[in-house]
Amino acid sequence: MKASKRTSISDNRYIDRDNREGVKGWLNPFKYSWERVSYWLQRLTGVFLLVYFIGHVFETSSLAVGEDAWNAMLQLTQTIWGHLFLILVIGTSTFHSANGIRLIFTENANGLGKAGRPDYPYNPLSLNYRQKSGIWVALILAAIAMLYGTRVLFGAE
Amino acid sequence: MNGLIQRIGIIKKKGIQKNKWRKNSEIIRNKILVKVLRANRIRGDSVHYDTFDIPVQRWSTVLDALLYAKSYLDSSIGIRYSCRMASCGSCGMKINGIPRLACYTKISELEGNTIVCEPLSNFPHIRDLVTDFTQFFEHHKDMKPYIQNENALTSDIKLSEYKQLPEDVDKYLQFSYCIKCGLCYSACPSVGTDTKFPGPQALAQAYRYFADSRDTATKERLDTVDNRHGIWRCHFAGSCSVVCPKGVDPALGIQLLKRHLMSNSKNQKRIAELQDRSKS
């Protein structure tokens, strides 16, 4: 934490950024719960997939140039590293989709339980195993998809 | 010498679920090292840590340890506390990196021989363990945290009666237990970067009043949270509910309010109001 200048809260109550965790807060999911891990992974996989999507649209545009351009593109991408990258894409897209479906349900308050009268030890109802298991299912599905992808991509050679 | 005497396993009581922060074993020590972040931000001091060697007993809390340090070792430690029983929310701080109430955290439930006490993140830092709650309270005020009822008979307050069934109370009761300690605000990843995001406490209170059958300001409350930096910047990371000491479960309140915003509520009155709103 750096020492900071004194800022008056009344000047502009929305711009005081002292002591905020910043992006570091996004990047450290392991000290809380599985839902924080899922938030972190969903964000990471989303950005990765967006970058892949833009690259994929650009890569497939070589089809419009002609057969030689298309084959040149294939030379570049159908390599060991290309296949490994594609397996990563398969895994991330499977996790992002499965976890995304879980989030569509949970952000609609489905599977979170009903509000009631909390009692000691005050375990939060919303962080129950019913919706938490969705994260684990998403991770397992991603692993299975990656295994299948490995079989398809490396088995074809 | 680490002061560790023994690790005692607690017999798990029937019916009480395991809580992440309530470990099934205690670590009994007779002393502990407490590392406290020291800095006077108003003077522009740079941050450093002071370490205190403190004798403790089986039931000592982190607050007990800090007050011992303040009383006998260094009276200049800046710290907020009041009720000592998790009722006022004053003693919120980061203990070993997690936002917790110092009075509600026993030394025996913490691992390691050194406890690190730091001020809550996402709050402007004033001095040592003290932070500025102004912005936090401003976000809370933005939610208009009071009953608004246009049918209330304000001319004669004695004739104005709110009737509410126990089932109606259950819909919002847990969210009314909030003590405004700020732990959820500190734990939230969205608050860490988004200065305009109200935070889990304010949004949970928005739901508390929205769900209250005595309140009729549905449209205004939904409009307040439905903006670029409002409720939709919550992504159900759940950290707010993990750290909440009173079982408020702000994550649940926020998702329930999102459901109403998406017009998926079974509540007919709310549906009618939402339909009205979508026409405007």
Added chain:
Amino acid sequence: MMLRESQIMKVHYVTAIAALFVVSVHIIMRVIMPFTMSLTYENVVANYHNIPYAILLELILVLIAIHGFNGLRIILLEYRQGKTWDGIVNIFSIIAMMAVITYGTRTIIVANGLGFG
């Protein structure tokens, strides 16, 4: 016309679910025959000549572009605040979305117009 954030999020969820279906079909098309064979120029162009498949590809393009760039918009809005920044992020997202859709649609149209002769 500015959409409310709840309306934008509805679009985000709908595009997610719809994209899941169309992308699954797209992936299945690649595995119904040996993978390397499915990527030959002739087979790929044959896919583009199939009008329903071309429409599917266009749908994927539109749905994923909207979902992806809206997600990026959300991340950027959370990263930094201010009227100018919010405006830049919103405009950039829309432009980027349209640019990718236009570029991809061009590929689909040109590929669809190609023959073997």
